[in-house]
Amino acid sequence: MWELLRRNPRFRRIFLADTVSGFGNSAMFLSLAIWAKDLTGSNAQAGLVFLIITAPGLTAPLLGDLVDRVRRKPLLLWMYGCMAVLVLSLLAVRSPDQIWIIYAVTFAYGLMFAVPARSALLKDLIPSSDAVHARSLLITFGEGVRIVSPMAGAGVYATFGGHALAFIGSGTFIVAALLLASIKVVESKPELGEEPFRKSVTAGFRYVHQVPLLFRLILVMVGFMAVIGLLETAVFAAIDEGLRQEPAFLGVVASVQGGGSVVGGVLGGLLAKRARETRVSSVGYALAALGLLLCVTRQVPLFLVGAVFIGAGLPFLMLSLQTACHLYTPSRLQGRVNAAASTVSDIAQTASIAAGTVLIGVLDYRIMYLVMAGAALVSAAMVFSPRLPAPEVVPSVADEQSDSSGTVVAAPLEGEPK
Incomplete structure (x- = not known):
């Protein structure tokens, strides 16, 4: 990876660019919610920040279609530039009446995250032989x-x-834009949009269904997400009722x-270079299952070890799916497949989070953890067996030999003749 x-x-x-912008984005989320709380004194209005930032994700299929119809690098540069200016509008916030500005900036952040432009650009930027290591590095440092x-x-x-946050947020976007602007990349030709609109927008879903490996990875992921959202509520009960700790202990668990x-992220990258995506994903689900089982205990050390295993398992899932999308999807379907x-x-995750808020009132949190662990074990088995043919x-364009511009020539994939 370091090579x-x-x-x-x-x-x-x-x-x-991704690391700098990611730092600025993550630094802003919690702080915007705290700012909303300080301005209004309302927990509901503070919580609205987290709801608003997820809302644009519902438009992902439309945004994925856009990404496949335009050049990705200019689109990202426009996004970074607009965000750098928009974040500075937070300088005008001085009273509760102006909280709408915080909400507008939050919505813009959510919209930016919903656009799969960076992931799609990587297809044209990174040779297939480097896809695993590139994705692993981005996931590891992102976490x-x-x-x-x-x-x-x-x-x-x-x-x-x-x-001060406004200046920091704007600065990270400017730095990211300058770094991205300095990259010379030959992009694949944008799709001309000859298909009917509805057929074009849903092309990502149809393509996934045609590639058995992608379909299985995504289907099992959806099933897992339909259960793992219970964790968002169960962890509070576990800290309070099981560990007898203050709510602030959640910060320790999260860290x-x-x-x-x-x-x-590191271990997943090492395994993914030697094993197929289904095996990597299966290991991730197994690690998560072990962690969830350890969290049933009322012992703080074991609970924290369980949190480590849960955290370690999730990058395996992200890496296997992102690598599969990168390798087995055409460049001009990357946006729509990632969006799908x-x-x-x-x-699925949103539905399970909502279910968790209801179930926590009638179920012991340990039962919820056991249900999630069972779902992880079932997912590990389903994604690994029966064996699928390799797509x-x-x-x-990144796999083609470059000219004298300095573009890296792709190395042969594993198993191919040198």
């Missing part, structure tokens, strides 16, 4: 950033106020789980 950063300057720059950035953002807000995700996967999994890798 990829050294020898591929284009990936190194997009990696730095690492999420450990420290929310605390950093909250610290900046508490010390210097919300206006420990985040640390596990960093380790999982995120849409169905997000809907053909769909080549991209």
Whole structure:
């Protein structure tokens, strides 16, 4: 993985751009909710920040269609530039009457995350032989950033106020845009849009159904997400009723789980270079199942070890699915296929979170953890067996030999003749 950063300057720059913007984004989320709470004194209005940021995800199929119809690099540059300006509008927030500005910025953040432009651009930027390591690095550092950035953002807000956050958020987008602008990339030709609109928007779903490996990975992921959302509510009951800790202990659990995700990102990358996506995904579900079972205990050390295993398992799932989408999907379907996967999994997770808020009043939290562990074990078995034939890798412009511009030439895939 580290060799990829050294020898591929284009990936190194997009990696730095993603890390910088990811830090700024994660630092803003929690702080915007805290700011809304301070302005209004309302928990509901603070919680509305988290609802607003997820709402644009419902438009993912439309946004995926857009990504496949335009050049991805200019689209990302426009997004970064607009966000850099929009975030500065937070400087105008001084009273509860202006909380709508916070909500507008939050919605823009959610919209930006729902656009699968970066993931689609990677198909044209990264040779297929480097897809595993590239995705693993992005996931590993993304998880690492999420450990420290929310605390950093909250610290900046508490010390210097919300206006300082506006400058930081805008600055991260400017840095990301400059790094992205410095990358020379030959993009695949945008789709001309000859299909009817409805058929074009749903093309990602149809393609997934035609590739058995993609269909299985996504179907099992949806089933798992339809249950794992219970964790969002169950963890509060576990901390209170089981561990006898204050609610603030959730911060410790989140940090420990985040640390596990960093380790999982590295280990997942090592395994994915040697094993198929189904095996990587199966290991991830098994790790999550073990962690969930350990969380049934009332012992703090075992509970924290369980959180580590849960955190370690999730990057395996993300890596296997992202790598499969990268390798087995044409460049000009990347936006719609990624959008299809995120849409169905997000809907399933949202439904299970809502179910958790109801079930926690009638079920012991330990039963909820056992149900989630059982779902993870079933998912591990379903994704791994029966064995599927390996799909053909769909080549991209990054796999072709470059000219003298310095573009890295793709190495042969494992199993291919040198």
